[in-house]
Amino acid sequence: MEEKHQVATFAGGCFWCMVKPFDEQPGIISVLSGYTGGTVENPTYQQVCTDTTGHYEAVQITYNPDIFPYEKLVELFWQQIDPTDAGGQFYDRGQSYQTAIFYHNETQKRIAEESKQRLRESGRFSKPIVTPILPAQTFYPAEEYHQHYYKKNRAHYQSYHVGSGRAGFIERNWGDEHAK
Known part of the structure; x- marks a missing residue:
């Protein structure tokens, strides 16, 4: 049922580490590594790494919402990142490694904002949650050697x-929850 498929886009630092957690879930049709949010058309990895394109490394997920709803995708996204780090993720620093949720419609925007508010209120992190929620832009697939790197x-x-x-950050902050 092709019409049941929807798309979600998340930037969580290095896209290599953002594919596996989603790829292994039921209802996930595909997870594509790529670039979004910037001004350069069809950027290369080398261009994006210069932090001059405005692009984030991101994953675009095609999924069946009846099997794995957007709410669960957003929950899983939070469990893969440090949402308090505005300068990149872990070892990777710079704009292209910053986090973001890119929404494709108003429902996704609402769900993401509500989820972010719940995370804020949970007290799980002592620093502010800085991951922005932004409108989706053109997504450019990354080079083939980046796809399913894991x-x-x-x-x-x-x-x-x-x-x-x-890995250590996820274990310290989420324990076994991230495996759900």
Whole structure:
């Protein structure tokens, strides 16, 4: 049922680390690494890394909302990032590694804002939640070697996930919750 599919877009730092958590969920059709939010058309990885394009590294998720609703996608997104870090994520610094939720319609915007407010009120983080909620823009797929990096380069992906500080942060702040 193709008409049941919807799209969600999240920037959570290095896109390598943002694919696997979503890719392994039921109802997820595809997870594509790419670039969004900037002014350069069809940017390359090298261009985006200069922090001059305005683009974020991001993932675009095609999903079946009857199986995995947007609310659950947003919850899972929060559990992959440090929402209090405005300068990037973990080892990766700069604008292209900042976090954002890019909404595709008013319902997604409302759900994301409500979720962000619940996270603020939860007291889980002592610093302010700085992840912005922005209107979706054109999404440009990243180069093929970035797609599903965690499958193509398992050892390097795992060492990066741990070495960047992301794995430890998730474990400290979410424990077993992030596996749900």
